[in-house]
Amino acid sequence: MVAATGRPVVGVDHDPDVIARVERRLKGQDLDATGEPASCALTTDITALAHVGVVVEAVTDDLAAKRDVLRRLRQVCPPDTAFVTTASSLPLFPLATASGCPDRIAGLRLLRPPATGRRAEVVRTSLTSDEAVEVAERLATAIGLESVVLGHHASDSAARLVHPYLNRAAAMVAEGFASPRDIDTAMRLGCGLPSGPLELIDELGVDEVHSCLQSHWNRTGDEAFRPVPLLTSMLRRGTLGRKTGQGFHGYDEQGLPSEQSPVEQGRVDSPSPGRRIRHVGVYGSGTMARGIAEVCATSGLRVTLVARSTDKAQSTAMAIEASLVKAVRRGRITPTGKEEAVAALAAVDDVSALADCDLVIEAVAEDLDIKRGVFAQLGAVRRPGAILATTTSSLSVAACTAPAGCPGETLGLHFFNPAPVMKLVELVRTPDTADDVMDAGRAFCAGLGKVSVTCPDRAGFIVNRLLFPYLTDAVRLLDDPAVDVGALDTAVERGFGYPMGPFTLLDAIGLDVSLAILERLHAEFPGAGCEPPAVLRELVGGGYLGRKAGRGLRRA
Incomplete structure (x- = not known):
């Protein structure tokens, strides 16, 4: 990033392989803003820094390692050189004093590796000179970083929150639950994240993530921080992510995504289905049912949409038409497309109208008994070969659909709300779902312009199984009196680029909804960190349900 500004820069690392890798990358992007070759010298010799004006220390976030490097830098560099340390989870004051020149040391706190437009915090101690702070600020601005205020405790809490989430994603890969690509796609599209958890591990570096997890595990004994064996084996093999060209995904010489990783090779995405879906039935009249029908x-x-009464059917059809009118105004569809969609939709109150559908999607309340009752009806009216699907987000697909009596022709289609807008569908396979049914489901999603990810029939599927332990961890952090709800939300949003902090997200989902999902997940995975915290139960019991109630973890 410094070289790209046209400023001369010297890069030092003890590992010759790192030097060679960076040299190869620079060859592909070695022009500065004026189109001239950037002056960038790379070496393993720290004395090459003997004449520089500012040094950015960016070794691993280990107190002993950083202290050693800063002491050596003080001996090598001129007495007026400013030092900028990238320590993110370490206190700055002991680093500064150990260096022997605390007045010349400022911090540049980054929760993700630097890139143009990302946010960083310039940090000082009581001993840091104004000149050193000014140098750090000018440097950050020059390379395209946005300066923010996060605070050490909030930044550390954000890292402590995100790293167990990354660890769980790695465990999901290790158990063969889903592919790295599907996990990352699910979390990006389902939660609006800038990158999936495995992409983030690759970006941060498997070694850095492993080190951070190990440090927290050694300090706390919390099993959520214990690095999963897959991360340890990747560390030993040297598959460290983007910087080595291979991690959970593959990367080219510039660190950009390239070929599939070994885990993904041989995967077939969209086979041509033997079953064609032309007529879709939707059972239900709520928000999700209307969105899927639309x-x-x-x-x-x-x-064909089936509601429980004639009045419900009529009001549902009117609501869908009103939504289509809004879609025209927003430019999502044309007026002609709206008229064709209205003509293609029939809303009725008779389940027998679903008898000639190729696919019927159940979208009623998230209650097992209600869903089983619906599938008993669908099993009685479906034509031979028709596929039946449930939109459940947290219940067993097999348990919901069993009363239909056609286990090989059932699957889960977990749409995300609002269905007309959200791109993700979790395509859930039961132990009995036939291959051609999965193929048809995948092709159906693609035909809707959706991106499907595949996973087995386990509570929470991909998104909720990763999201809700993360949210639970956030609530548990409130046991620490130093944790501030607003500050932690801000650190997660600004430091990691997430669209919402955990507490804002919990309020948006609804604390009652979150509690219900956590209870189901805890029943399925009793040791996976999904046990609902007592404070969450107390808030729900007191009517603090989140945004919809005007009060939750944060004031509305």
């Missing part, structure tokens, strides 16, 4: 109708499919 997206199917606007994709050129014939849609």
